[in-house]
Amino acid sequence: MCRDMDEDGVLGRRRFDIAGGIDLGAFMESEPDSPPLAPRPSPSPDDLDDEQSVGLVNAAAAEQQLNWGLMAALVAATTALGIVIGLQAPPILAAPLLLLLSAGAFALTERWAPNPSTRYLGLVWAIIALRTLDGLILDLLAWGWLGEGTQASVLAMMLLGALAVGNVAYSQRHDSDLIAAQATIILLLIATSAGSIGGAEATAIGIILATMVLHTLAYARNSGTLATLGVAASNLWIGLHALVGGGHIFELSLVDLDNPVLLVGLLGTVNAINATAAYHLNGRPDWFGDIAERLGFQRPSVWA
Numbered sequence: 001m002c003r004d005m006d007e008d009g010v011l012g013r014r015r016f017d018i019a020g021g022i023d024l025g026a027f028m029e030s031e032p033d034s035p036p037l038a039p040r041p042s043p044s045p046d047d048l049d050d051e052q053s054v055g056l057v058n059a060a061a062a063e064q065q066l067n068w069g070l071m072a073a074l075v076a077a078t079t080a081l082g083i084v085i086g087l088q089a090p091p092i093l094a095a096p097l098l099l100l101l102s103a104g105a106f107a108l109t110e111r112w113a114p115n116p117s118t119r120y121l122g123l124v125w126a127i128i129a130l131r132t133l134d135g136l137i138l139d140l141l142a143w144g145w146l147g148e149g150t151q152a153s154v155l156a157m158m159l160l161g162a163l164a165v166g167n168v169a170y171s172q173r174h175d176s177d178l179i180a181a182q183a184t185i186i187l188l189l190i191a192t193s194a195g196s197i198g199g200a201e202a203t204a205i206g207i208i209l210a211t212m213v214l215h216t217l218a219y220a221r222n223s224g225t226l227a228t229l230g231v232a233a234s235n236l237w238i239g240l241h242a243l244v245g246g247g248h249i250f251e252l253s254l255v256d257l258d259n260p261v262l263l264v265g266l267l268g269t270v271n272a273i274n275a276t277a278a279y280h281l282n283g284r285p286d287w288f289g290d291i292a293e294r295l296g297f298q299r300p301s302v303w304a
Contacts, residue, residue: 071124078105078128079135086139098136105129113174123178126170130182133163134189138252153196156252160190168217177225177285180217184229187213188237195241195255203255204266207237211270215277224286231274238266 082101085094105128113122137159140146146155164186171180191206198205211234218226240249242263245256257263 071121074124075127075131079131082132082135086135086142091139091143091145094139095136098132098139102129102132102136105132109174113176120178123174123176126174126176126179127182130163130167130170130179130186134160134186137163138189141252150197153193157190157193160186160193164190171221177221177223180221180223180226181229183217184210184214184233188233189252191237192241192249192252192254196253200255200257200259200262203241203257204262207234207241207266208269208273210234210237211273215273218277218281222281222284224281224284227277227281227284228286231278234270234274235267238263238270 078101082098085097085101089097105125108125109122109129111122112118113126115122137156140159141152141156144152146152146159164183167183167186168180171177171183187210188207191203191210194206195203211230214230214233215227218224218230238257241254241257245254245258247254257266
């Protein structure tokens with residue numbers, strides 16, 4: 001009897017092993033209405049390419065922002081160096097040092113600007129060179145090397161005028177609005193120098209002429225950047241003379257525009273020129289608009 005039971009147990013275990021264990025599916029109720037789960041599709045090569053492209057674009061944008069930050073820091077550092085040399089070093093030593101700094105910056109521009117991968121770095125060195133030269137001219141005025149009184153103002157205007165012409169020619173050589181924009185401060189410094197000779201009227205005429213030259217350059221280059229800069233700089237310079245008149249800036253005397261008729265006439269004339277340029281050049285390539293968009297603001301017009 002026991003032997004028969006043992007044989008039955010052995011046979012039952014063999015059948016269990018052959019069946020592969022307990023089939024739990026036999027005890028579960030199937031839902032006829034539920035569709036079978038679809039297999040998850042594997043990403044296509046196009047999707048992978050799109051993801052890689054987005055990643056590359058984000059990395060490139062971050063790198064570009066970092067590069068612009070570093071180049072702005074480079075301009076600030078070299079400008080500070082030039083100011084320290086001009087103020088602290090003896091004039092006989094400061095003048096050749098500033099000339100050497102400017103020549104070295106121009107050499108780096110000629111080396112790097114023609115190469116597309118280092119173009120903007122080369123243009124930044126051009127800005128440094130031009131800023132060093134106009135600072136040197138103002139230092140010459142402060143040191144008394146250009147004489148005194150009217151003679152000094154006339155010589156300073158002539159040197160700044162020659163620098164402005166060279167600035168424009170150099171911008172055409174490298175086809176760069178970034179270099180052309182440096183003529184703005186030079187032209188307005190000439191307008192301020194004119195006030196030392198002819199008073200408030202000469203300053204007003206100088207600012208009007210500087211604004212016209214800036215917008216003419218903007219038309220010639222079809223540049224919204226230069227037009228925007230002309231609008232902003234001309235109004236800021238008028239405000240500077242109106243608010244700080246009688247003081248000094250960059251060793252130049254600021255003539256006070258205290259005549260209301262002259263001030264209103266100057267503002268009206270300058271902004272009529274600005275409005276005309278803004279109307280014709282709105283929508284052209286504009287770095288200030290690009291910067292506003294990158295900061296998350298709505299793209300402004302040339303006039304704004």
